[in-house]
Every structure is written in C-alpha cells, then in structure tokens.
Amino acid sequence: MLGNVAAIETRELRKVYRGRAVVDGLSLTVGEGEVFGFLGPNGAGKSTTVKMLLGLVHPSGGEVRVLGGSPADPAVRARLGFLPEQFRFQTWMTGEEFLRFHGRLAGLTAAELRGRVPEVLATVGLAGRGAEALSGYSKGMLQRAGLAGAILARPRLVFLDEPTSALDPIGRVEVREIIERLRAEGVTVFLNSHLLSEVEQVCDRVAFVKAGRVLRQGSMRELMGGVLPVDVRVDRLSPELLAAFARVGEVRHTDTNTPGRAEVELWLTREDALPTLADAVHAQGARLYALTPRRPDLETLFLELIEDTPEAAPARGLARA
Numbered sequence: 001m002l003g004n005v006a007a008i009e010t011r012e013l014r015k016v017y018r019g020r021a022v023v024d025g026l027s028l029t030v031g032e033g034e035v036f037g038f039l040g041p042n043g044a045g046k047s048t049t050v051k052m053l054l055g056l057v058h059p060s061g062g063e064v065r066v067l068g069g070s071p072a073d074p075a076v077r078a079r080l081g082f083l084p085e086q087f088r089f090q091t092w093m094t095g096e097e098f099l100r101f102h103g104r105l106a107g108l109t110a111a112e113l114r115g116r117v118p119e120v121l122a123t124v125g126l127a128g129r130g131a132e133a134l135s136g137y138s139k140g141m142l143q144r145a146g147l148a149g150a151i152l153a154r155p156r157l158v159f160l161d162e163p164t165s166a167l168d169p170i171g172r173v174e175v176r177e178i179i180e181r182l183r184a185e186g187v188t189v190f191l192n193s194h195l196l197s198e199v200e201q202v203c204d205r206v207a208f209v210k211a212g213r214v215l216r217q218g219s220m221r222e223l224m225g226g227v228l229p230v231d232v233r234v235d236r237l238s239p240e241l242l243a244a245f246a247r248v249g250e251v252r253h254t255d256t257n258t259p260g261r262a263e264v265e266l267w268l269t270r271e272d273a274l275p276t277l278a279d280a281v282h283a284q285g286a287r288l289y290a291l292t293p294r295r296p297d298l299e300t301l302f303l304e305l306i307e308d309t310p311e312a313a314p315a316r317g318l319a320r321a
C-alpha cells in the first residue's frame with residue numbers, strides 16, 4: 001500500500017444470486033494511489049464485486065468501504081469513475097455532447113466542462129473528433145470516449161473494466177500511459193483485464209479471484225519473487241540425472257521426445273541453485289546445451305493458481321503473499 005488510507009477495503013463480502021454465492025467471502029485491500037489488477041477466470045465474480053464497490057449492487061453480506069466511506073454515499077460516488085466493459089452509448093450524441101451529459105450528471109458546471117471536455121478528449125487521443133456523432137466512431141474510439149467519461153470529473157478512484165479490449169496495440173500503449181498519468185496524479189486505478197502482460201506492466205498489486213474468493217493478493221514482486229523457473233536442455237536424461245534435478249528443485253515438466261535431446265523445466269527457490277544443476281549434469285556424464293532461468297510471468301502464475309484448487313496451491317511451492 002502506498003498510503004495509510006485504503007481506497008478500497010472489503011471484508012468477507014458476499015453476493016448470493018438465486019441461492020448461489022457468486023461472491024463468497026471476498027476480502028480485499030487497495031491502497032490509495034495504487035494501480036490494482038483484479039484478475040480471475042470468466043464467472044469468478046469480478047464484475048459483481050465491482051458493482052458492489054460502485055454501490056450498484058447491494059451486498060448480501062460482509063463489509064465494503066470505498067474512499068473511506070460507503071459506496072451508497074453520493075459524496076463518495078461523486079469521486080468515483082467507471083468504464084464498464086459493455087458501455088451503452090447514446091449514439092446520436094456527438095462525443096462532446098456525451099461528455100457534457102456525463103459531466104453534468106457528475107455535478108460539473110457548464111464553465112468547468114468548457115475547459116475539461118477538450119482536455120479529456122485530447123488525453124484519450126480523440127482531440128478534434130468531439131464534434132462527430134458517436135454513431136460514426138469505431139469500436140476503439142468508443143472505448144476511448146468511455147475512458148474520457150470515466151476520468152472527466154477528476155475521480156480519486158477509477159474502475160476500468162477491460163479498457164483496452166477494442167484497442168489496437170498503439171491504443172493499448174496509450175491507455176497504459178493514461179493509467180500511468182493517473183497514478184502520477186495519485187488516483188487509484190482498479191483494473192479488470194484479461195490481458196495479463198498489460199496488467200503486469202502497469203499494476204502495483206494484483207488479486208487473483210476464483211469462485212468469488214481471493215486466492216492471493218500482493219505486489220508483483222511478492223507474487224513473482226519466490227519462484228525461479230529454469231529450462232534445462234541436455235543431450236539425454238537418465239533417471240539418475242532426473243533424481244539429481246529433483247533434489248535441487250521441483251521438476252515441473254520433462255520432454256524426451258526428440259532423440260539426443262531432453263528438456264526439463266524446474267522450479268527453484270534460490271538463484272544460487274543454478275550452478276548445482278550444471279554440476280549435476282556433468283556428474284551424470286550428460287552434456288549441457290542450455291540452462292535458462294525464466295522470469296515467472298503473471299500468465300504462468302495465473303494458470304497455476306486458477307487451475308489448482310485453492311487447497312492444492314500451497315503444496316506446489318508457490319510464493320505466497
């Protein structure tokens with residue numbers, strides 16, 4: 001957490017639909033000024049959680065505090081921005097009209113809007129396009145307009161639900177820059193995205209959710225720091241060499257399908273175990289072709305966590321936040 005004040009705090013949050021808990025005891029803390037990634041498979045309860053944080057859905061149980069208050073409080077809501085994934089636009093409006101409409105709903109005056117609307121249009125890369133009807137906007141332009149709407153009233157906390165799903169690679173970089181700028185201004189960003197490489201680049205902390213519960217939350221360093229995956233390539237893999245590898249780290253995968261070539265993926269917990277692997281290869285009379293440490297990426301971690309049952313995860317030696 002960056003500051004002492006939490007921008008979002010939930011404790012044992014629950015939402016039950018037709019007798020089924022889709023959010024099931026979800027506890028989460030997001031510090032003020034953080035860019036926070038909220039990750040999980042389809043149906044994990046992410047959107048339902050966001051709706052409860054925005055005060056759009058009433059929790060069945062648990063506690064939720066947003067910007068130090070209740071999301072039902074209009075004063076709190078006035079400081080929230082939201083870009084839903086499926087935004088419904090009034091397509092007969094122009095971009096500027098759409099923003100003025102949203103700005104008035106958020107309590108901005110006409111004078112404030114005269115300066116602010118062109119400013120946010122420029123921020124999202126729509127400078128000079130505000131006079132065009134939304135019906136003529138491309139999908140990517142509509143997403144940019146939605147983002148402009150979310151940041152228009154200078155919120156302190158912004159929820160972005162898949163903000164780059166309709167954008168090309170340049171647009172994605174631009175949105176990342178917008179998020180960086182929001183962070184620099186001390187705005188908290190709650191990012192919901194399936195693009196893990198993007199989350200990895202921009203988020204300070206992430207939470208993985210599954211079946212309505214947080215499996216793990218922590219900083220990128222905390223989540224990634226504990227495990228060092230290594231790819232080893234040798235000419236042949238004897239049972240003795242495999243056993244020697246297993247004494248050094250956790251053997252995750254072996255591939256001996258190609259004659260004269262064997263590949264092993266190992267998970268180490270310490271970098272200084274790397275030379276021991278090389279020694280083991282030589283001691284067993286095999287030849288070493290590659291010993292490649294890999295930086296564990298968010299996608300690997302995500303798949304591990306989501307595919308495992310929560311109970312099985314600790315047994316697999318992953319770093320815990």
Ligand SMILES: Nc1ncnc2c1ncn2[C@@H]1O[C@H](COP(=O)(O)OP(=O)(O)OP(=O)(O)O)[C@@H](O)[C@H]1O
Binds near residue numbers: 017040043044
């Ligand atoms: N209004 C509702 N009534 C009944 N069930 C609902 C309602 N809203 C969501 N659900 C159910 O709750 C579960 C979680 O849905 P939610 O949209 O929160 O998941 P998600 O993690 O956002 O998924 P995705 O990544 O696909 O957007 C789903 O099984 C969904 O069918």
